Amino acid sequence: MTNNLSFSGNTILIVDDNPTNLGVIFNVLDEAGLEVLVAQDGESALQKTEYVIPDLILLDIMMPGIDGFETCSRLKTNPSTSDIPIIFMTALGNTEQKVKGLSLGAVDYITKPFKKEEVLARMKVHLELRNLTKALASKNQLLEEKIQEKTRLEETLQRLNQELETRVEARTTELKQALQNLQQTQLQLIQSEKMSTLGQLVAGVAHEINNPVAFIHGNLNHTERYIQDLLTIFQLYQQQTPSPDPAITTLAEEVDLEYLIQDLPQVISSMKVGVERIRQISVSLRTFSRTDNTSKQETNLHEGIDSALLILKYRLKANEKILPIEVIKNYGDLPLVPCYPGQLNQVFINIIANAIDALEEAGFKRNSEAIKANPSQIIIKTEVDPSQNNVSIRIKDNGLGMSEEIRSKIFDYLFTTKPPEKGTGLGLSISYQIVVEKHCGQLNCYSQPGVGTEFIIKIPLS
């Protein structure tokens, strides 16, 4: 044979009860280089396929025992043999047999008597088809395996990705927390350092002022009495000496003695007012600079607010740029509040100073008519809320107000809208920490651009 190469290695099973037929076909196939198995009836053909799976079966129809059609059916219903292509060997011209064979799953038929070329040509086609199908199947399998492998890899990748994401998320949360802690520690440091240096300085100054003020204050009373005595004696002299020496009369006119005698008591009393005020400031400074981080104290909050106002008083007065700011105190009947008074004083100062900033800023932007119609005000209202067992301090200004975008950031560390020489962005973040964290209270802000701002501090009573 010329083209036996494409066949070689393939196994063919011939099933025929006629030894002559068997011999003829055997020779043709053997010559073509095929591996040939034979069976003389359907039963033994089925038995053979249990051990060897041929690449093709040539099946006779009329046989003793089970015939070719039955053999074909059984081969087709068994999964391990159902794929084997079957070619029926039929008698020439028997169309019925051909059709039945094909309907049972045969791929082709050859007719007896056999023509060598036809047999080989048909076998070649079906073997090639069979080989291609097998190759395709194995390729398919390979592909399937690769797809499975890929799916597995993808799944692993996805899992790893997810793990990574979870870890990144966890790490980010950790870092965020760490940053927050750091900022808080920093705030606390700044706050305590500021408070202790400033507090010490202020307390020192207040203390130093206290002694000289005390003796001026004490001596002013004596001075007043002495002067009163001197004036009485002087008047007596005047009565006793109706016409004194002209030098005395001249001098008395020069110094305007009448006015001097009249004015001297007033001078003394305004000195007393001044000294009293210095004493108040000194007391306020000491109130304000209380360094009290260790334990809470029962405190009169109004004293703290008043001392903050006193310290900021110079900023409430009118100057060449702005009209005065009116402070309206609407104090309720507050009990003593357990708190760290020095720290709360700092909160009051921060919030009132911000209100003054906002009013000044508004003052620059409005004309005097507008300011007259709506004079700059800071309203401070305090009250007890027995139902919530807390006290609230509301500090409200009719200054510039702020947008919602700004309002949402005011408690952020270092957030400021002011120029660097004016703002640090620390005031409210420190205040928030003092109120919310140190006192378990609440600090809220409501604001409307162009209308004003209100801060509400709530401190629990127990």
Ligand SMILES: Nc1ncnc2c1ncn2[C@@H]1O[C@H](COP(=O)(O)OP(=O)(O)O)[C@@H](O)[C@H]1O
């Ligand atoms: N009463 C207020 N009216 C308008 N804006 C305010 C008021 N209080 C605070 N702000 C805004 O909040 C920001 C943050 O305030 P703060 O933390 O005290 O920092 P600073 O005063 O140094 O800017 C201010 O820059 C300002 O924009």
Ligand SMILES: [Mg+2]
């Ligand atoms: Mg501020």
